[in-house]
Amino acid sequence: MNSDTHLDGNSIGSLLQDLFGREMTDQRACCDACGAINPLATARVYVDAPGHVVRCAICGTVVLVAVTVPTGVRISFQALRWVELAP
Amino acid sequence: MERTALRGRLTWLEAEVVQLVQETARVKTIVFRVPGWTGHLPGQHVDIRLTAEDGYQAQRSYSIANANNNEHVALTVEAVENGEVSPYLVDELVAGDRIELRGPIGGYFVWEPSLGGPLQLIAGGSGLVPLMAMIRSQMSYASPVRTNLVASARSWEELIYRDELEKLSRERDDFDVVYTLTRSQPHGWNGYGRRIDKDLLAASTFAVEEAPLIFVCGPTGFVETAAAIMLELGHQPGGIKTERFGPSGG
Structure with missing residues (x-):
């Protein structure tokens, strides 16, 4: 988890928008592992993999993985306790 | 301001290059006219998609450099050595060329x-x-x-x-x-x-x-x-x- 290799949740803005149909980087999410509540934009995003690995900025737990496969983009929710949709 | 800039599904739009500005040796600002653009907030970005003749597609994200201005979107792009998309944008695009673009994207790193x-x-x-x-x-x-x-x-x-x-x-x-x-x-x-x-x-x-x-x-x-x-x-x-x-x- 070298700090020079990751981006942040701003970089998955369009992926999240594809998923939820609205802007999401400003929305709060809760890490299922440590309970930290932060905007999705602040998550650490690793793009070295064949896709995106999203980790909690506080404890480093993998919360979401998005991988491009021949049939589309496969999104796996690993440790998101909740995501908030502010009106 | 425009909540439309923060909402809704993203659709690919055709963007036409209208101006190119050499910023430094390896960096250019490319101004696009994007019919159907709904406006943006400073701090937002866009996705750019290039499609090769064989159908292969490459997509990248770039921050918007200009203030909201009708249908105009300016991107400042650095040509990354051996990159797949940026050298094309910086070295090959000329006025009148068209590419695909979608956005605006982002609601956290923005100023309203x-x-x-x-x-x-x-x-x-x-x-x-x-x-x-x-x-x-x-x-x-x-x-x-x-x-x-x-x-x-x-x-x-x-x-x-x-x-x-x-x-x-x-x-x-x-x-x-x-x-x-x-x-x-x-x-x-x-x-x-x-x-x-x-x-x-x-x-x-x-x-x-x-x-x-x-x-x-x-x-x-x-x-x-x-x-x-x-x-x-x-x-x-x-x-x-x-x-x-x-x-x-x-």
Whole structure:
């Protein structure tokens, strides 16, 4: 988890928008592992993999993985306790 | 402002190149006209998609550099060596060419009038792009918030928008800029010549008592250093927004 290799949740803005149909980087999410509540934009995003690995900025737990496969983009929710949709 | 800029599904739009501006040796600003563009907020970005004749597609994300201006979207792109998309954008595109674009994207790293100010911007390298959109927006408003930029670049030659920044800082008393050139400095340079540190940011940014909104953008290491220093100086975590730029394969 070298700090020079990751981006942040701003970089998955369009992926999240594809998923939820609205802007999401400003929305709060809760890490299922440590309970930290932060905007999705602040998550650490690793793009070295064949896709995106999203980790909690506080404890480093993998919360979401998005991988491009021949049939589309496969999104796996690993440790998101909740995501908030502010009106 | 335009909530439409924050909502809804993204659709690919056809964007036509209308202007190209050489910013530095390897960086160009490309201005597109995008029919159907709904407007954007400073700090937002777009996805660009290129499709090869065999159907292969490559997609990248770029920050928007201009203030909201009808159907015009300006992107400042650095040609990354051996990159898949950026060398094409910088070296091959000419006026009249068309590419696919979608956006605007992002709602966290954005400035809206309701947020107020003053506005403290801290840029490392090409992280200046979305912050320039914020500066240009402010300067277009009738009552802008006071704005202060700390811009770090490797050299004067590699500092994008330098003429515009110089002009604004001369002409406007609501805008200030402090440069630091980390690798080489012009003869007679009296600005900073080192990487950002606590002394540098303490001396060149708004004081804690002014409760500035702080936006930091640049390479990951730069952003983490700057954000940690601003916290150490006493700014509130909620008042510091960060965006990390990285080598995305160009």
